[in-house]
Every structure is written in structure tokens, then in C-alpha cells.
Amino acid sequence: MSFRMLFPQSMLWSVVAVFSLACCSCGQSSDTARSQLVLTGSSTVAPLAAEIGKRFEKLHPGVRVDVQTGGSSRGIADARRDLADIGMASRDLKPNENDLLSFTIARDGICVIVHQENPIASLTDQQIIAIYTGDIENWKDVGGPDAEITVVNKAEGRSTLELFLHYFKMENADIQADVVIGDNEQGIKTVAGNVNAIGYVSIGAAEYDAAHGVGIKLLPLGGVAASIENVRSGEFPLARPLNLVMKSEPQGLAKEFIEFARSRDVHDIVEEQYFVPLAD
Amino acid sequence: MSHSRTDAVLVGTLRACALLTGTLVLFIVLFLLVESAPALRQVGVARFVSDTAWRPSGGAQRGQFNLLPMIVATTLATAGALFLATPLGIGSAVFAHFYAPRGLGRLFGKIIELLAGIPSVVYGLWGLVVLAPLVASWQPPGTSLLSAILVLTIMITPTIALVAGATFDNLPRSYLQAAAALGLSRWRTVGGVILPAARSGLFTAVLLGSGRAIGETMAVLMVAGNVVQTPHSLFQPVRTLTANIALEMAYAMGDHRAALFDSGLVLMAMIALLVGIAEVLSKGRIYG
Numbered sequence: 001m002s003f004r005m006l007f008p009q010s011m012l013w014s015v016v017a018v019f020s021l022a023c024c025s026c027g028q029s030s031d032t033a034r035s036q037l038v039l040t041g042s043s044t045v046a047p048l049a050a051e052i053g054k055r056f057e058k059l060h061p062g063v064r065v066d067v068q069t070g071g072s073s074r075g076i077a078d079a080r081r082d083l084a085d086i087g088m089a090s091r092d093l094k095p096n097e098n099d100l101l102s103f104t105i106a107r108d109g110i111c112v113i114v115h116q117e118n119p120i121a122s123l124t125d126q127q128i129i130a131i132y133t134g135d136i137e138n139w140k141d142v143g144g145p146d147a148e149i150t151v152v153n154k155a156e157g158r159s160t161l162e163l164f165l166h167y168f169k170m171e172n173a174d175i176q177a178d179v180v181i182g183d184n185e186q187g188i189k190t191v192a193g194n195v196n197a198i199g200y201v202s203i204g205a206a207e208y209d210a211a212h213g214v215g216i217k218l219l220p221l222g223g224v225a226a227s228i229e230n231v232r233s234g235e236f237p238l239a240r241p242l243n244l245v246m247k248s249e250p251q252g253l254a255k256e257f258i259e260f261a262r263s264r265d266v267h268d269i270v271e272e273q274y275f276v277p278l279a280d
Numbered sequence: 281m282s283h284s285r286t287d288a289v290l291v292g293t294l295r296a297c298a299l300l301t302g303t304l305v306l307f308i309v310l311f312l313l314v315e316s317a318p319a320l321r322q323v324g325v326a327r328f329v330s331d332t333a334w335r336p337s338g339g340a341q342r343g344q345f346n347l348l349p350m351i352v353a354t355t356l357a358t359a360g361a362l363f364l365a366t367p368l369g370i371g372s373a374v375f376a377h378f379y380a381p382r383g384l385g386r387l388f389g390k391i392i393e394l395l396a397g398i399p400s401v402v403y404g405l406w407g408l409v410v411l412a413p414l415v416a417s418w419q420p421p422g423t424s425l426l427s428a429i430l431v432l433t434i435m436i437t438p439t440i441a442l443v444a445g446a447t448f449d450n451l452p453r454s455y456l457q458a459a460a461a462l463g464l465s466r467w468r469t470v471g472g473v474i475l476p477a478a479r480s481g482l483f484t485a486v487l488l489g490s491g492r493a494i495g496e497t498m499a500v501l502m503v504a505g506n507v508v509q510t511p512h513s514l515f516q517p518v519r520t521l522t523a524n525i526a527l528e529m530a531y532a533m534g535d536h537r538a539a540l541f542d543s544g545l546v547l548m549a550m551i552a553l554l555v556g557i558a559e560v561l562s563k564g565r566i567y568g
Contacts, residue, residue, distance in 0.1 A: 069533065150416070150420055157528050157532050186502060196421075
């Protein structure tokens, strides 16, 4: 756990990428250039793509998959300008981006969680916003017991935070947090250990832990139950697709990689990173 | 002939070891400086103490970079832990060495060694699932400066106790014998002979403990709450410099990333200050 927090794959990978770049520049031949795939874009997709890339490299000796982050916009721009073989974006394509093709490799959903013993069955979007901005500070104002709410927020830079803020149209500066956490597990343990806490984490992690006896409760959002099933079907509102983006119909190595990334063979990697694999 | 050759090889090896250790530290400092330079240049040193908040992901122009609350939090957590752990650690070492029956003292020593060897993430996990909820049932939200101080205390007490114990072991037996010959009571022996004679060792013990407390990351990250603010009470959540780096480094880019290296630089400066203070103090009083 500590290792993953301090050295996530994306960072390790960027180190590898730098070294591989250095190697390429000193002795590049046309052969190595053809067997290299460059992916750039969303920092949410990057760790997933890097892990998938590692497995892809194992299956295709001699192939290098180079993953670089820089945000979804960079992924789109690089794919469009041919600076990368494949772009990565953690959102749907916008109408003005319909010159590109997108391939969903997984979905990412987050849900609001409270302690198991919390009598609250659901919260409206307005109530959640009010709780996070500090307008509501006591559970009794939303129909719960008379107790102060402990607001659990994510650390700056996390994609879960961005998705949460984006959905509720809040700024991180508006949030009045009592606890700031790093990864999903820490968030779940913090909420499980505090009867009055409210937090939000990846649905994959929350559903797994709740099913294995950890004392948390997943709240529905907009009347839709928070479950991996509903994220997969696209019904759950607080979710987004993780996409690979190409300028033209993929061919050769890129085609193989995209097919591999959408196949059953990588479902374990997808689940490991608390994302929701595609139905097959 | 062969003697001097062995010596020469040994001296060479030792010199290489020393050189490597020394340059390693210099390289780390250099690396920190190089990595943090973009933020120092774009943001400027002043803004690291004068900005209104810590919101680094906005970049050099729109972001805010105040490190002061985290420096305060690190200092308070370390000072609090030292305040509790110093008497606990030294007291338990005195007990084990001079008061406890031989068997009990030895058992106690083993337990302390075990405590010192437990990985910090285990302390953190324990703090998160046991200590923080306990504090929360008294003063919510539980993850707070107090929890951080308590976990750090438990972590550095064995360090202090072990080094203090080793110091007591190394005192000349003649001191004890002389004290016994003078008919001093056990308390007079400890207070008047042992502790003054062990001063420098005890000081080292506290110094090692404080170094560990300042640098501790995982355990503090899990129990401190990590809200960037200058605490007004023990029950408020705080974020330390180390937790700041661990929390945000994974996803930081550009100026944000460089600003985190500045956190590291400040941390390095705090440690250097600590070592400097120790140096000055030890010249003045310890070996007097």
C-alpha cells in the first residue's frame, strides 16, 4: 500500500519512458521506430494504459509502449496532430472533436459513502454540495442524528477529486474539509472508523469493501444505486468513460493494442485500479 | 609487508565508502535544488510564506503556495511527540536497567526492540482504525494533530529507549560501584551519577527520535487528517510536509511538482537546522 502511494506505476513508468527515450535517441533504427507505440494524455488513464502496455510488451517481444501523461486535452491534441500514436482521454469526445475516433477501455465511477450505522438512506445533489461547502454542518439538517458531519475530501490533483468537483460544479477552494485523504482505501477506512463521516471514493473499491464486511454504506445518486453494474450500463450519473483516441481507423500495432486493451485479458488490471471493465 | 598492503586496501575501501556516503547526500540536495528551481523561479520564495493557501495545481500564476501551515504542523507534531516520548523513553530505559528484576528488564528490552522494528505503515493502520475513531468519539473528526502526536510518540519512544539503554550499558561500571560504596540510594545514583554521565547519549537518543518524527510519512498521513491549516487546537486536522509530498506527488505536474520538491527542500533545511542545533549544544554542554 505504501509503495503504491509513493511510487504509482505512472511515475515508475515515466522513469522508464525517459530511459527508453534516451536509448532510442542514441541508436534509433527504422525498425525500432515501427515497434514503438506512444500514448499521451489523461493522468487517470495513464496508469491503466501503462499496466496494459506492460502486458502487451510481454506478449509482443520487441515492442515498446511509451505512456506519457499531460491531461485529456493533451491526449486529444496529440492524437490529432500525430504527436502520439494513441491519445488518452478520461471523458467523452466533445462535438467539435468528432474528427477523432474514441475507444472506451473502461469506465470510472465514484460514489458517496457514509458509515454503515448512519441512518441516512440518500442525499440530494444539493444536500451533498451544501455538506461539502460547509452550509450544512450537522446530520440533523438532512434528517439524521444530531451530530457534526466529518467531511472527507481527496488530495489535490487526484482524478477522483476532479470528477467529483466537475459533477457538482464546485471549486476545490469552496470545500470545507475535515480530513484530506490520498487513495481509496484510506478514504474507506477513514469513513468506516467515523460514524459521522461522509466521503467519496471509486465505486469499484467501495463495492468490494462493502461486500467484504467493511462498515460503509454506498449512497445512491439521483435515484440510481451506486454499483459497478450501473456504472457499466452508463446509468449511474457520477461516472465517465476512459477512452483511447485515434485520428483514423487504427491499423497494425495500434489496432492490436486497442483490441487487447478492450479484451477480457486485461479485466484484472482494470479492476486492480478500481475501474469498471467493459461488459463483454 | 602483507600487513601494510591489507591496511592500504582497507583504507582505500573505507575512503570509498565515506566518499560515497558524503557525495550521496550532496547529490540528493543538488537534485532537490534542481527539481525545485522552476517553482522557486516562477513562484518566488516570498510566496511560499505569504500566499493565503496551498492550492498548487493552478500553476505558478493562479495557484497558491503557502507552506507555512505545514511547517508549523510538522514542528508541532514533532515537538509534541518529543514532549511525550522523551520522559517515557528515558524513564522506561532507567526502569529496565536499574529497577526491574533482571528477567523482566531483559524481556522489556526485547519488547522495545520489537516495537522499534515495526514498520511505520503498521502504526499508521493501527492509528487509522483504532486511535482516530477513539479520538473521534471524544472530539471529532479524530484524525487530528493529537492523533499524529500520539502515533509519533509510540513510534519514537522505542528509539529513544533503545539508545538511552545502550548509553546506560556503556557507562563504566566503576561509577555504579563508587555510588554503591558511598551508600547512595538508588534514586540518588540514577539522578546524581547515571543521568549526568549519560547526558550526551541521552541527547543523541532524543535527536534520533526527533529526526524520525520529522521524517515520518505514512503513519502521519493516515491519522493527521491532512487539511492544510495552522491548527488552533490539538483536535484539528493538520498536514505535515512529508504527508504533503506523499499525498500529491503521484498526480502532480509542472509547477505543482516543483513546489512539492520545495516541501522536500524545507524538510531538508529543518533536519539540517536540527543537526546544527545539536552540534552547538553538544559543544557547549554535553562533553563539558
